[in-house]
Structures are given as structure tokens and as C-alpha cells.
Amino acid sequence: MKRILWFTRDLRVEDNPLLSLGGEVLPIFIFDEHILKKLPQNDKRVTFIFYHVVKLKSDLQKIGLDLKIFYGKPEEIFEYFSGFDEVVASGDYDSYARERDAKISRMLHFRYLNDTYIFKPKEVLKDNGEPYFVFTPFYKKARAALPSKNIDEVKIAEHILAKEDYKGIQKIGEGRVALELKSIGFVKENIEIVTPHVKLEEFLKKIDAYKEMRDYLATNATSCLSVDLRFGTISMRAILRALFSLKGAEIEPFFRQLIFRDFYAYLFFHIPTLETKNYKYSFNGIEDNEKFKVFCEAKTGVPIVDAGVRELLDTGGMHNRVRMVAASFFTKDLLLPWQWGERFFASHLLDYDSASNVLSWQWSAGTGVDPQPYFRVFNPYLQSKKFDKEALYIKKWLPALAHIAPKFLHDEAYLLNNTIAEYPKPIVVHKEAAKKAV
Ligand SMILES: Cc1cc2nc3c(=O)[nH]c(=O)nc-3n(C[C@H](O)[C@H](O)[C@H](O)COP(=O)(O)OP(=O)(O)OC[C@H]3O[C@@H](n4cnc5c(N)ncnc54)[C@H](O)[C@@H]3O)c2cc1C
Missing domain, CATH: 3.40.50.620 (HUPs)
Incomplete structure (x- = not known):
């Protein structure tokens, strides 16, 4: 063979x-x-x-x-x-x-x-053989199936390197083609690359705080492993083995997120149309290039949203809680099509994964399978007050706000009624926009 x-x-x-x-x-x-x-x-x-x-x-x-x-x-x-x-x-x-x-x-x-993924797409099905479209029962079934899953490290077998019997096809890093990014037409970007096992080890030391702290923006409480899972630079089984080897630690909340990732890929497999089409409701937002530009340039005047977009543009990352707030603001306050936001994230996220991105956007817009209810609209000011009380995250990404007291950065009335040098006033009044969206 x-x-x-x-x-x-x-x-x-x-x-x-x-x-x-x-x-x-x-x-x-x-x-x-x-x-x-x-x-x-x-x-x-x-x-x-x-x-x-x-x-x-x-x-x-x-x-x-x-x-x-x-x-x-x-x-x-x-x-x-x-x-x-x-x-x-x-x-x-x-x-x-x-x-x-x-x-x-x-x-x-x-x-x-x-x-x-942990499971093959047809491995976790209802008793009648149908796929699950709701996360919690999927999670329960997947969780129950896990102990019987073989997650041992796979052994490297003996191989013979096949001789190449083809010519006329160019290989990067051979002949006159250097093993360099410019050989494929790209330039090297300054990004931080951390060995995934180091990330995992560091994360496991603080895993007990994950449940309580994962939403707090300045705490560094999450694993930052999404980019490694995306490109398989760490094995999912290695992560599971490490989790299960912890004695008495609170692993369930983190495990749940890994299963979430599986669930989204599973939904894509079973309902391919989800990639571009709403599962629920035919409303697709209102196309508005001006509002879209303002959002993409981090100029909405809503600090937590702009800080998130700034983080995305500068690093290719964005905290999960901020992704949720930004996507809600985009689809509900600005009423823009979720597909536009999805494409914008897709073009910048280092961990971009089609299933996780599309279905998270559909979740935020309220149009997907098992989405948040359409009438739930995140209040970005309450979100930042709760999860970034001291505005450390906001100020890190928006230096123009460094001199403003944190409480004003969570105060819509202050931001609407005062002029801040080099920072715009909010593009919408949240309460009115949310009412319109609902
Ligand atoms: C609008 C929006 C778009 C998103 N787009 C992507 C995307 O393109 N690629 C991507 O990997 N994640 C996406 N997510 C999910 C989540 O934001 C990231 O997985 C998470 O921020 C990565 O950080 P972490 O590795 O520190 O996560 P941790 O909190 O440490 O979670 C561990 C792992 O679980 C998985 N995970 C965690 N949360 C979710 C979630 N809500 N949905 C699916 N998987 C999850 C990731 O693989 C993550 O690495 C999106 C979320 C939203 C709200």
C-alpha cells in the first residue's frame, strides 16, 4: 500500500x-x-x-x-x-x-x-439515529460516551519514504525555490507563536478558576489554544489526557467548550446550508456600508466593541466575551447582516474556523440552530461594567481613552454627552437600537 x-x-x-x-x-x-x-x-x-x-x-x-x-x-x-x-x-x-x-x-x-474533532460526525446521535440540534442533549450524550473512547497517544509506525516518480511540479524549499514565505507570495508578520504544550501546561495550573474567570477580560483565564486546535499543532487527545489526569480539578467547564467546538462542526456536517443561510427567520439584517465601515475601523464610539475590533486588527485574536458583545452589537444594535460580520472576523481571526465562526454569528443574530433568543440583546455598557470594571482591557486597546475614569467608559449617557479627543460619540443609542431590533 x-x-x-x-x-x-x-x-x-x-x-x-x-x-x-x-x-x-x-x-x-x-x-x-x-x-x-x-x-x-x-x-x-x-x-x-x-x-x-x-x-x-x-x-x-x-x-x-x-x-x-x-x-x-x-x-x-x-x-x-x-x-x-x-x-x-x-x-x-x-x-x-x-x-x-x-x-x-x-x-x-x-x-x-x-x-x-473528538467525535466523528455520526458518532453522537439520538437513539432514533437522528442528529442533535440542541447543544445540551448533545453534550450529555457526548460526555457519557467519552470514557469508552480511545484517547491514547497514537504510536508512530515504521515507514518507508516513497520515491517521487513525478516531474515538472514545483516544491517549496527544493531546487531554486527557497523555504521562505516569499516563495508563496507572502510577507512575514510579527505574531507571537507559543508552543501549545506550554500554553496547556500554564492553563492547567489555573483551570480551577476557568469557570468563574473566563469572561473577565483582563484576567488571562482562558487557554488561548483555539489557534492550535484549528491547525492541529496540538492533539485534541493530548488535551483530553491532560484534563483527565488532573485529580480533583474542575475540568467540566473547559471540557464543555471543547464539546461546543465539536458540536458546531457536527452541525455543519449535518446541515451544510448553515454555512450561508439562516436556520430560523428570514430576516437578514439591513445592508449599510457606512455603519459597516465604522464598525470595522473600531469607530463605533462604544468602547468595549471598539477595543475588541482593535485587538482583532492588531493581533488576530479577540476575547470570547468581546466576540459575543461585538457580534450582538453588529447584528442587533447596527442591524447589519450577520454574514458581513462573519466575513470580517474570518478575514482577521488567527483561529478562524468556519463552523465556530458562522454558528457563533448565527447564535448572536438569533438565526441559527439553538441560538440565543432573538429578543436577548447584550447591553455593551453593562457587559463592560461587569467584565472589565477597571477598563483595563478597553484602555489597553484604545489608548485615546487612557485618561478617562473607568466608570465613564461604561456610561452611555456620559459618552453621548461629552466630547473625548480622538474618540467618536456612540453611533447609536443602545436602548432605542435594541428596541428596534426586537
Ligand atoms: C462571534 C464569534 C465568533 C467566533 N469565531 C471563532 C472562530 O472562528 N474560531 C474559533 O475557534 N472560535 C471562535 N469563537 C469561539 C471562541 O470565541 C473562541 O474559541 C475562544 O475565544 C478561543 O479562546 P481560547 O482558546 O482561550 O478559549 P477557551 O475558553 O480556552 O476554550 C477552549 C477551546 O474550546 C473551544 N471553544 C471555546 N469557546 C467556544 C465557542 N463559543 N464555540 C466554539 N468553540 C469554542 C475553542 O477551540 C477553544 O480553544 C467565536 C465566538 C464568537 C462569539
């Missing part, structure tokens, strides 16, 4: 099922032209991915293998692999990935080895 090991959302050697099969293999990574051609040269994610692809190549070399790195259209690159028996990859359920993989499966036998 001669296999292509296609690394996609699993950029690591450790605990990777792809490396458990053995035999004659060719490990590959494809910088997908379909995706990359739409991105700006300074896309932060490409810096992150490139760093990990280079590391993966070096780690594979340490076990006698190598990584062939391509730039192009996957369906064209796979034409060169006709001498192989199959391709194996970790699961990916968004519409682009499914279409891409379906095309390739017509050229070469295609097999998913479940790695990206």
Missing part, C-alpha cells in the same frame, strides 16, 4: 493518526492557491501556518521521513499522484473542504482519519 499522507488541519508529528499506518508513504502539505489568492500578502495566519509547516518538515525528517510542500490547486497537484493507492487526511467538514476532498476522491481513494 502506497499512501499520500496529506497534512491539513494536523500540523504535527506527535500523536498524529496519519503516522500510525506505516508502509510506503509520501507526506505532503499544499499551500492552496484557491484560498491564498484571496488573502492579503500580510495575512497573519499564513505566517503561523508557514512556521508550523517548516517545523513539521523538520520533525518528520527526524523520524526518517520528509514533507513535500506544494503551492497550487489541490486537484491539479493530485494528478501527479496516480501511482499511489490512497490519500489519508484528518477530517474537515466545511463546504470548501468537502467539495475539494470529493474532487480528489474521484482521482484517488480518500480516507479521513478522525483527528480534528
Whole structure:
């Protein structure tokens, strides 16, 4: 059996099922032209991915293998692999990935080895075989099934590196093509890359505080592992093993979030139309380019929303609580189409994941499967007063507000009635906007 090991959302050697099969293999990574051609040269994610692809190549070399790195259209690159028996990859359920993989499966036998998520999409079903559309029963069933799941570290098998019997296809890092970002047309961005196991270790020391503190913006109480889960630079099973090895610690709230991630991918698998269409209600917001621009430039005059957008633009990250507040403000106070907000986040989030992003936006807009009720509109001022009382988060991202007393930054009337140098007045009056939205 001669296999292509296609690394996609699993950029690591450790605990990777792809490396458990053995035999004659060719490990590959494809910088997908379909995706990359739409991105700006300074896309932060490409810096992150490139760093990990280079590391993966070096780690594979340490076990006698190598990584062939391509730039192009996957369906064209796979034409060169006709001498192989199959391709194996970790699961990916968004519409682009499914279409891409379906095309390739017509050229070469295609097999998913479940790695990206805890459960396969048809593993957690109701007793009548139907999928769950509500989170809590899904969670209960998934949680009950977990102890019987094998989460042991996968063993790396013996391999032979397949000889390349194809020519005329360019590889990054071979011949005259340097192993550099500029070889694929991108520039290196200044982003912080922290070893995921270090993040996990640090997080586990404070996991008991996760439930109480995760929403407080200046506390650093969450794991920051979403980008690693997105690109598989840490194994989900390694996280689960670490959680279950803790004696007496409060692991359930964190575990619940991991299951949430599975649930969103599961919904995408079972209801593909969710990616672009409302599940509930036909209302799609009101298109308004001016309001959209103001939001994207962090100029709404609502401090917590602007601070979040600033964090996003500067780092590619945004605290979960602020994502919720910002998405509610976008869809309810500004009445903009959730699809616009989703695209804006998609173009900047380092941890961008189609299922988590789309369904979180649909949750905020009240249009998705198991969404928050349409009449629940976050009050951004009460949210910041509660979760950023001293305005440390707000001031970190909006230096123009550094000299304003925290209490005024949670006070809509103050912000509407006073002029602050280099900071706009709120674009809407929250109570009126919320009433209109409902
Ligand atoms: C509007 C909006 C858009 C979002 N877009 C994305 C996205 O594109 N990619 C993404 O990974 N998450 C997204 N989330 C979910 C969440 O904000 C991030 O997963 C979280 O902020 C990542 O930080 P963390 O790793 O410190 O999370 P932790 O609190 O440490 O959580 C652990 C892990 O659980 C998962 N998780 C946590 N919260 C959620 C959630 N609400 N939904 C799904 N998975 C969750 C993530 O993989 C996360 O790494 C979005 C949330 C909202 C409200």
C-alpha cells in the first residue's frame, strides 16, 4: 500500500493518526492557491501556518521521513499522484473542504482519519439515529460516551519514504525555490507563536478558576489554544489526557467548550446550508456600508466593541466575551447582516474556523440552530461594567481613552454627552437600537 499522507488541519508529528499506518508513504502539505489568492500578502495566519509547516518538515525528517510542500490547486497537484493507492487526511467538514476532498476522491481513494474533532460526525446521535440540534442533549450524550473512547497517544509506525516518480511540479524549499514565505507570495508578520504544550501546561495550573474567570477580560483565564486546535499543532487527545489526569480539578467547564467546538462542526456536517443561510427567520439584517465601515475601523464610539475590533486588527485574536458583545452589537444594535460580520472576523481571526465562526454569528443574530433568543440583546455598557470594571482591557486597546475614569467608559449617557479627543460619540443609542431590533 502506497499512501499520500496529506497534512491539513494536523500540523504535527506527535500523536498524529496519519503516522500510525506505516508502509510506503509520501507526506505532503499544499499551500492552496484557491484560498491564498484571496488573502492579503500580510495575512497573519499564513505566517503561523508557514512556521508550523517548516517545523513539521523538520520533525518528520527526524523520524526518517520528509514533507513535500506544494503551492497550487489541490486537484491539479493530485494528478501527479496516480501511482499511489490512497490519500489519508484528518477530517474537515466545511463546504470548501468537502467539495475539494470529493474532487480528489474521484482521482484517488480518500480516507479521513478522525483527528480534528473528538467525535466523528455520526458518532453522537439520538437513539432514533437522528442528529442533535440542541447543544445540551448533545453534550450529555457526548460526555457519557467519552470514557469508552480511545484517547491514547497514537504510536508512530515504521515507514518507508516513497520515491517521487513525478516531474515538472514545483516544491517549496527544493531546487531554486527557497523555504521562505516569499516563495508563496507572502510577507512575514510579527505574531507571537507559543508552543501549545506550554500554553496547556500554564492553563492547567489555573483551570480551577476557568469557570468563574473566563469572561473577565483582563484576567488571562482562558487557554488561548483555539489557534492550535484549528491547525492541529496540538492533539485534541493530548488535551483530553491532560484534563483527565488532573485529580480533583474542575475540568467540566473547559471540557464543555471543547464539546461546543465539536458540536458546531457536527452541525455543519449535518446541515451544510448553515454555512450561508439562516436556520430560523428570514430576516437578514439591513445592508449599510457606512455603519459597516465604522464598525470595522473600531469607530463605533462604544468602547468595549471598539477595543475588541482593535485587538482583532492588531493581533488576530479577540476575547470570547468581546466576540459575543461585538457580534450582538453588529447584528442587533447596527442591524447589519450577520454574514458581513462573519466575513470580517474570518478575514482577521488567527483561529478562524468556519463552523465556530458562522454558528457563533448565527447564535448572536438569533438565526441559527439553538441560538440565543432573538429578543436577548447584550447591553455593551453593562457587559463592560461587569467584565472589565477597571477598563483595563478597553484602555489597553484604545489608548485615546487612557485618561478617562473607568466608570465613564461604561456610561452611555456620559459618552453621548461629552466630547473625548480622538474618540467618536456612540453611533447609536443602545436602548432605542435594541428596541428596534426586537
Ligand atoms: C462571534 C464569534 C465568533 C467566533 N469565531 C471563532 C472562530 O472562528 N474560531 C474559533 O475557534 N472560535 C471562535 N469563537 C469561539 C471562541 O470565541 C473562541 O474559541 C475562544 O475565544 C478561543 O479562546 P481560547 O482558546 O482561550 O478559549 P477557551 O475558553 O480556552 O476554550 C477552549 C477551546 O474550546 C473551544 N471553544 C471555546 N469557546 C467556544 C465557542 N463559543 N464555540 C466554539 N468553540 C469554542 C475553542 O477551540 C477553544 O480553544 C467565536 C465566538 C464568537 C462569539
